[in-house]
Amino acid sequence: MISATPLLTGLATLFVCIAWATLLLPVSRLPPAGRVLVVVIIALLVMLPLADYPGWYYVRGVFGDSSVIALFFYLALILQQNFSWQLFQEDELVLLRRLALAAAILLYPFALGLTQFDSYSLGYSNPWLLTALCIISLFCWLRKYYFLAVSITAAAIAFSLQLLESHNLWDYLLDPLFIVLIMLTWLRPPLSRVTPGTTAHVRQSTDL
Amino acid sequence: MTAIRLGVLLVIACGFTLAISSLPEIQKPAFVIPEYRTSDQDSEPLLEEALISGNLTREVHSSTAIELINGDIRVFWYGGSREGSKDTSIYSRVLNRADNSWSDIEKVMTRQTVARETHRYIRKLGNPVALVNGDEIWLFFVSVSVGGWAGSAINLSVSEDNGSTWGPVKRLISSPFMNLSTLVKNAPLLTEKGDVILPAYHEFLGKFAELLQLDSSGNITNKYRISHGREAIQPFLLPADTTHAIAFMRNSSASQPGKLWFSRSQDNLADWTALEALTLLNPDAAITVVQLNMPDELLLVFNNHPTEKEDISMAHRSNSSAAWQLVYRFETAVGSENIHNPFSYPFLLQTHDGNFHLFYTWKREHIKHVYFNRAALLEMLATAGPES
Numbered sequence A: 001m002i003s004a005t006p007l008l009t010g011l012a013t014l015f016v017c018i019a020w021a022t023l024l025l026p027v028s029r030l031p032p033a034g035r036v037l038v039v040v041i042i043a044l045l046v047m048l049p050l051a052d053y054p055g056w057y058y059v060r061g062v063f064g065d066s067s068v069i070a071l072f073f074y075l076a077l078i079l080q081q082n083f084s085w086q087l088f089q090e091d092e093l094v095l096l097r098r099l100a101l102a103a104a105i106l107l108y109p110f111a112l113g114l115t116q117f118d119s120y121s122l123g124y125s126n127p128w129l130l131t132a133l134c135i136i137s138l139f140c141w142l143r144k145y146y147f148l149a150v151s152i153t154a155a156a157i158a159f160s161l162q163l164l165e166s167h168n169l170w171d172y173l174l175d176p177l178f179i180v181l182i183m184l185t186w187l188r189p190p191l192s193r194v195t196p197g198t199t200a201h202v203r204q205s206t207d208l
Numbered sequence B: 001m002t003a004i005r006l007g008v009l010l011v012i013a014c015g016f017t018l019a020i021s022s023l024p025e026i027q028k029p030a031f032v033i034p035e036y037r038t039s040d041q042d043s044e045p046l047l048e049e050a051l052i053s054g055n056l057t058r059e060v061h062s063s064t065a066i067e068l069i070n071g072d073i074r075v076f077w078y079g080g081s082r083e084g085s086k087d088t089s090i091y092s093r094v095l096n097r098a099d100n101s102w103s104d105i106e107k108v109m110t111r112q113t114v115a116r117e118t119h120r121y122i123r124k125l126g127n128p129v130a131l132v133n134g135d136e137i138w139l140f141f142v143s144v145s146v147g148g149w150a151g152s153a154i155n156l157s158v159s160e161d162n163g164s165t166w167g168p169v170k171r172l173i174s175s176p177f178m179n180l181s182t183l184v185k186n187a188p189l190l191t192e193k194g195d196v197i198l199p200a201y202h203e204f205l206g207k208f209a210e211l212l213q214l215d216s217s218g219n220i221t222n223k224y225r226i227s228h229g230r231e232a233i234q235p236f237l238l239p240a241d242t243t244h245a246i247a248f249m250r251n252s253s254a255s256q257p258g259k260l261w262f263s264r265s266q267d268n269l270a271d272w273t274a275l276e277a278l279t280l281l282n283p284d285a286a287i288t289v290v291q292l293n294m295p296d297e298l299l300l301v302f303n304n305h306p307t308e309k310e311d312i313s314m315a316h317r318s319n320s321s322a323a324w325q326l327v328y329r330f331e332t333a334v335g336s337e338n339i340h341n342p343f344s345y346p347f348l349l350q351t352h353d354g355n356f357h358l359f360y361t362w363k364r365e366h367i368k369h370v371y372f373n374r375a376a377l378l379e380m381l382a383t384a385g386p387e388s
Helices: A006-024 A032-047 A055-063 A068-083 A090-111 A119-125 A127-142 A146-160 A176-187 A200-206 B003-021 B111-118 B374-382
Strands: B047-051 B059-067 B073-080 B089-096 B106-110 B124-133 B136-144 B152-159 B170-172 B196-202 B208-214 B220-225 B232-239 B245-251 B260-264 B288-293 B297-302 B311-317 B325-332 B343-350 B356-362 B366-372
Touching: A006 A032, A006 A055, A006 A068, A006 A176, A032 A055, A068 A146, A068 A176, A090 A119, A090 A127, A090 A146, A090 A176, A119 A127, A119 B220, A127 A146, A127 B003, A146 B003, B059 B124, B059 B343, B059 B356, B059 B366, B073 B124, B073 B136, B073 B356, B073 B366, B089 B124, B106 B111, B106 B124, B106 B136, B111 B124, B111 B136, B124 B196, B196 B232, B232 B288, B288 B343, B297 B343, B297 B356, B311 B343, B325 B356, B325 B374, B366 B374
Parallel strands: B208 B232
Antiparallel strands: B047 B366, B059 B073, B073 B089, B089 B106, B124 B136, B136 B152, B152 B170, B196 B208, B208 B220, B232 B245, B245 B260, B288 B297, B297 B311, B311 B325, B343 B356, B356 B366
C-alpha cells in the first residue's frame, strides 16, 4: 500500500512534482539531455533532505496525496508534451474537464459546510456513487474514450484496495491541485510551445 | 470489436465488480452505555485541587483524561513554549488511585515522531483526545503542517500497554480539501460493534460540528454532520439511548455571541435537530459534560460569561427539568492579575466509582486537577442557587 510504504509514497509525490514542473516550465523546448537534467534536479530537491526531512515531506504536508485520476492525467500530459504520445483525444479532455468541474462543484462547497448535506460522506460506502462512476466509464467506453474509462476504473479499483491513506472514494477521483490544473488547461490561453510530432489541435488544449 | 476495446470493457466490468463487492457494510451505531455507581453515602464530601502539569513547558493547554482499566487516571495535554510554537508535544501522566500519587510526566508524542511516521512535515501538535477501547488506549490528536489551527488534521496512535508505549501514528483523512481543518477536542463514544464515534469539527471556511465513525482498525467508515455554516464547533457527544445522541457545542458565530448550542439526533446519527441555544452563557469557549443519569441529568462545566473566560463554573440539569442550576464555581479571576482569559478548556471525567476529576487550563501555565466525590457533588446540589 502506498500509505504504508514510504518509498512508493515518496515516488508518487516526486511524480506529481515532475508533472507540475514539466507542465509549468518550458521543459518540452529543451533537448532530451536538458529534460533529463530537469528531472534529476527535481528528484534531488524532492527526495533529498531539506532541513530535517526529505523535500516530499513538505509537499505532502501541504497538499496531501494526489488522486488516482490526477496521476493518470499527469502521466498522459507528460507523455504527450515530452514524447508526443497521445493517450487521450481532444473531446475526451473536454469531457474530463466537465466531469471534474461538476464533481468539484458537487464536492467542495458541501464538504466545507455550505449546507447540512455532506457530499463527501457519500464516498465512504455509498454504492450509488460507484454505480454512477460505472455508468460514466461505460459511456466513455462507448465513445471510445479509453483513457478516461480506464482512469475512472483504476480509481475505483484503487479505492477497493485502499491504496491511498484515505478510505473515501472522492479522494481517489479528484484533488484540489488536479482541479486547478484541469481548469488551467481550460482557461489559460495556449502558449506557443511546439512539441515535435504533437498535432496543433491537441497542443492548444494541453500546453500551459 | 478490437482487442483494445474488448480489453477496456473487461477492465471496467472487473474493476467495478471488485469495487462494489468490496464496499464495507455500514451499520447504524448502537452506543455502549457506561454504568457508574451513583450512591456513596458513607464518604464525607471531599474536594481537592492541584496543578499537575509541572514546569516542563512554558505553556500548556487542552487537557483530557481517561480512567484506565485498573481505575487509575491517565491525563494528556499539550505543551510548548507557547500554544502554537514548533516545540509543542503531547504530555501525559498517571494518577495512581491506590496511593493518590502522580507518576512522572512523559512526553508521549512529538512533532518529529508524527512527521516520521506519517511522512509529512509537521509544524505543531495539539488537542489530545483519548479513549479506552478494550485493552487499548486510542490517542487522537491534531497536527498542523502549515498555517494555524484551521489547517489541522487528525492523527491516531494506539497503546496496548496502558500508555507506556505507543504504536505507529496513523493519519485520518476526513476532508477532501487537502485534508485541511478537521480537529478534535472531546471524547469519543464506543458502539456495541466496536466502532468509535469521534466528535470532530471544521474551522476552514465553514465552522461546523460532525462525527466520524471509525472501525476497529481506526479507519473512517462514515461521517455524520451535526451542524453547518459557521455557528458551532467542538461537539460534546453523549448517548441519549443506545441509538440516539445529544450534542453540546461551543459557539463560533460572531453574530450571536454568548451562546452555547445543543442538538439532538433524530435518525440514529444521520439527522440532527436545528441548533438551539441553552439558557447558559458561554464566551465561544470549550465545554465539558457528564451524564449523571440517562438521558438528561447532566453536569456541564463551562466559562459562565458571554465574552470572557474568567471563571470555571459547573451547572446541573435534572431529568425532570430543562432548566440549568449553577452549582459550583471552581475559579474566579483575581482582578489584579493581568491575564486575559485565564481559565479554559475544561474536561470533566466521571469515574466508575461515581466520583469526578476535572481538568482545565489554568492561566495557560498549568493544567489544574480538581477531584470531588459524589458526596461533595450532593452538597453542591443542596446548596446551589435557583434554576435559570
